[in-house]
Amino acid sequence: MPDSLPMWLDLYIHTDPHPRRFDGPDTLMVYLRRVERLSDEAISELMTSGEVRPPLARREYRIERL
DSSP states (O other), rough: OOOOOOEEEEEEEESSSOOOOEHHHHHHHHHHHHHHHHOHHHHHHHHHHHHHTTSSSOOOOEEEEE
């Protein structure tokens, strides 16, 4: 069995019921910086607590591990 299996993460944004799925924290953080344009502070909060809300971010973001 491979040692580097993906750690799937679902990102929920505000009231959108359809998550965006990522194969690990690195790809999620790239998406958050480039597409959602979150600050490093907001990304750090999201990655450590599993959610971030205003005033650190424009909208509510939540991640769940699968």
